Each structure stands twice: as structure tokens, then as C-alpha cells.
Amino acid sequence: MDYLRQNLKKWFGFDDFRPGQSEVLAALNQGKNTFGMLPTGTGKTLIYQLFGLMIKKPVVIISPLISLMQDQVDRMRYLGSKNTVAITSNLNFIEKKRILKNLSKYSYIYISPEMISQSDILESFKKLDIGLFVIDEAHCIVQWGTDFRPEYLNLHRIINYLNNPKVLMLTATASKKVRYEIVDKLGLHNVKNIVKSTNRSNIMLSVEYCDDSNDKNNKLLSLVNKLRSPGIIYFSSKKMANMVTIFLRKEAHLRVEAYHSDLNNENRYRIQHQFMDNQIDVICATSAFGMGIDKNNIRYVIHYHMPSNIESYVQEMGRAGRDMDESISIILYQKNDEILQYNLLMDNIPDDDMISFYYQNYNKLDNNDEQTKLLKYYYDNGYSKDDVTNIFQARRLEQKDSLAEMLSYVLNNHCRRKKLLTHFDEAFDDHNEYCCDGNHTKLNLQASNLIRSNNDKIIYKDNYDWHSIINSLFNKLH
Numbered sequence: 001m002d003y004l005r006q007n008l009k010k011w012f013g014f015d016d017f018r019p020g021q022s023e024v025l026a027a028l029n030q031g032k033n034t035f036g037m038l039p040t041g042t043g044k045t046l047i048y049q050l051f052g053l054m055i056k057k058p059v060v061i062i063s064p065l066i067s068l069m070q071d072q073v074d075r076m077r078y079l080g081s082k083n084t085v086a087i088t089s090n091l092n093f094i095e096k097k098r099i100l101k102n103l104s105k106y107s108y109i110y111i112s113p114e115m116i117s118q119s120d121i122l123e124s125f126k127k128l129d130i131g132l133f134v135i136d137e138a139h140c141i142v143q144w145g146t147d148f149r150p151e152y153l154n155l156h157r158i159i160n161y162l163n164n165p166k167v168l169m170l171t172a173t174a175s176k177k178v179r180y181e182i183v184d185k186l187g188l189h190n191v192k193n194i195v196k197s198t199n200r201s202n203i204m205l206s207v208e209y210c211d212d213s214n215d216k217n218n219k220l221l222s223l224v225n226k227l228r229s230p231g232i233i234y235f236s237s238k239k240m241a242n243m244v245t246i247f248l249r250k251e252a253h254l255r256v257e258a259y260h261s262d263l264n265n266e267n268r269y270r271i272q273h274q275f276m277d278n279q280i281d282v283i284c285a286t287s288a289f290g291m292g293i294d295k296n297n298i299r300y301v302i303h304y305h306m307p308s309n310i311e312s313y314v315q316e317m318g319r320a321g322r323d324m325d326e327s328i329s330i331i332l333y334q335k336n337d338e339i340l341q342y343n344l345l346m347d348n349i350p351d352d353d354m355i356s357f358y359y360q361n362y363n364k365l366d367n368n369d370e371q372t373k374l375l376k377y378y379y380d381n382g383y384s385k386d387d388v389t390n391i392f393q394a395r396r397l398e399q400k401d402s403l404a405e406m407l408s409y410v411l412n413n414h415c416r417r418k419k420l421l422t423h424f425d426e427a428f429d430d431h432n433e434y435c436c437d438g439n440h441t442k443l444n445l446q447a448s449n450l451i452r453s454n455n456d457k458i459i460y461k462d463n464y465d466w467h468s469i470i471n472s473l474f475n476k477l478h
Helices: 002-012 021-029 044-055 066-078 093-101 119-126 150-161 176-185 213-226 238-251 265-276 310-317 337-347 352-360 370-380 385-411 416-423 466-477
Strands: 034-037 059-062 084-087 108-111 132-135 167-171 192-195 203-210 231-234 256-259 282-285 300-303 327-334
Touching: 002 021, 002 044, 021 034, 021 044, 021 192, 034 176, 044 059, 044 066, 044 108, 044 132, 044 167, 066 084, 066 108, 066 265, 084 093, 093 119, 119 150, 150 176, 150 370, 167 176, 203 213, 203 416, 213 231, 213 238, 213 300, 213 327, 238 256, 238 282, 256 265, 300 310, 310 385, 310 416, 337 385, 352 370, 352 385, 370 385, 385 416
Parallel strands: 034 167, 034 192, 059 108, 059 132, 084 108, 132 167, 203 327, 231 282, 231 300, 256 282, 300 327
Antiparallel strands: none
16 A cells, blocks of 8 residues: 555655545556446546556556547646547547557557447557556446447457456446446456445435426526536436527526537537636536536536436536535426436337347348447347347336336435435435435525625526427527
């Protein structure tokens, strides 16, 4: 441990580690494959950056999003690791060829599961003496692998093909069941698990029950005018994110931007960096925003639509309060909101008829849409029609169960934090007025540091005809 602290001080100037960092490094130093579940804001990047400096061998990091990779590359270079690169679809042919030719010169290499699965790229990685194979946001293997990005399921074959380098799995949210599934899908054995509490005691937990859409939107407006910025509002609909962005710009007099997958790379980069530089008060986002965003002073996260599962909710609400100051997470719930999430989940999973049609007409299809691309993966990897049918039937049941558990949290009248932590097999019995609005407790917002000061010139207007406003904005967007 002294050796690790000496290196921490030498290369980063810190006197001691954050919770979990030293335990993960010690396990890696002993040559063990390691699973690290550490709270958001713990500094997971430092773990593999420090380990790479110690072993002086290339570190390969599997990362889910291009924007996340680019942010991490920028941060690593800023911290002194100039020999860091991300291999993404943004590279042109010449840039990609140059990087692959000089791959051994890079100490930290970020890449997605899809990109490393390409044969020419995999052959280049085969030539490396990889010191550590990192899977960042490892929960994506379970959350996305089956019905969204199946290349995550191919990682175990890639690890074997690359001569079984030491593997580090990192996430902030995974129940005991999910942790087991991740390790099982990677085909790893004798894994050292370093699991820290997911409890973020500085984040108050609340659910606002809304009578209808008009009531929901009025409550949202009241909240953004009342709470200190910056904040993130999450939506399950890109159209609604756009509409609410337009409205808040006009009526709340805040600096508001929408962020979702329809934005081009230039606008995504601009919005991310403006938010980091405190030039934006509120981001109206889909789940495309936030993963890897290391902004420590986010004061609130509001979910306009109910999340589809506990893990996603904890990931997203955990972006608040990384400076450990008081913050709040609020879900705006209107009766039957879960139907939207259910439909979104089921729409992503091919039904039995589509599976049969695909297997009967494989050679005639272009594989242009997401579902046929998904089925192509299973077909090309030797899965039978019955195998795929069974996989997706089981997936539907899993998604339904996860949604039911999320709804149970939303409708829960007892301590919300206890309910949340039970999902991660943690005990909690310290409920108070700063914990949550469960057990019929009213959150003590006035006594917190969450309310805007009187010096903030925010004009608040109430009693809007929200139905007319939303319909008008909707028509303009179409």
C-alpha cells in the first residue's frame, strides 16, 4: 500500500486514495482480474492511468460512447498522458491507418466493442503486449448486450484472442446478480470483487406526483426556477426534450440546451464544454448525455419521464453532487408514465414473427435498421431461430421485471433510499429530513443549499396553459 501511495504522490500529487481505488490497484498488482464497483465521482480513470504508469505496458479501454472516449482522451492528455488515443468512426482512413501502424507507441487506447471487433483492428491489437484490458461502464454488457449492442457479448472471445490479458471491469451501479452476469458473459474465473456502497447520502431523493401533463410541466417550471443551477433534466423523448428546452429558454430565462442523438458531433462537443464551463444552466437530455461527464457542481437531476430500471436511474441521478455538497434527484411521475417506458423497451426487442421472417429471408435483407442489424449478429454467430426466440423472450421478462421494480420505487411511501439500496443488497436505516420524501417526510429544502438566493434574478410565472404551449411547439417542430 505504501508503494501505491508513493506512486500516487509522485505522478498525481495526491496524498491518499479515494474509497476503492487502492483496493482495486492492489488486486491488479497481484495479477488478478478485478471487478470494481465504485460510486460515481470516485475517480475510476485514475486507477488504470496509475496502473499503466506502473507496468509500462499498453492499457486498452473498452468504452461505450465516442463523446465519452474523446472527453477521457482530452482529460488524460491534460493530466500528462500525451500518448493517449481513441480509435473511433470519426477518424478518416489515413488517420486510422497511421494509428494502427503505430499502435505500440500509445500507452492508453480507447475503443468501442464494435470497433475492436473489426478483423483488421483486432489483428493490430493481437500484436500488442497488453498490460491491462479495461471495460469501462461494464454494466453495459448486461444492459445493452442482448438487444442493443450485441458486440458487447463478443468481448469474451476478444479477450481470449488477445492472449487473455488481465481484465479490469469498472462500473458505479451493478446489483449482485448483474455483477455475476457480467463476469459470466466475459468467461472469467476467480475474479476479485471490490464493491463499495452506491449510497450518495448528499443527494436528496424525491418523487413529485403529477395529476396530468399540465401539472407535470408546471411543477418542472417551478423547480428549475427554485433550485440552484446547474441541473440536468432527463427525457425518454427527443421531441419532448426539444420542446421543453424552447419553453424554458423563453419563460424561465435560463441558459438551456437540448442534448440527444440527433445532434451532430460539433454541437455535442460545444454543448458538453459549455456545460462544463458553467455557460449553460440546464441540459434537457436523453440518456445520451452524462456518461463520463465529470462536472462536480451539478445541483439537481430531474427525470421528466420515469427511468426504465434502477441501475439507469442511479447512474443518471449520480451525476449530481460529485463535490459532495447537497443536491437533489427528482422524478416527475404521472399515472401511466410506465406505459411509455414499456413501449420503448418492447419496441427495441424483435418479436417472434420478425425473427422467423429474418431467418427465412436472410439473404434478401439489407440489414439497414437496428433490429435487423441485431438479428444479423446472432445469425452470423451461429444462433438458431429457436435460440434467438428464447433469448428475446427471456429479455422481455427481464425488462418487465426491471420496470416493475422501478415503478415500485416511484410509488413507494417508505424511505426511498432504503428501497434503492436494497436493490444493491445494502442495508440502510438512517432516514431523516435530508434523506428523502418517503415515510411521509417533507424534504427540508429551505434549510439546504439548494434554493436560489434572492440575488438571482429569475422571473417566475405560473398558471400557463401548458397544453396549448406544448401543442404549439410540437407543430413548429414538425
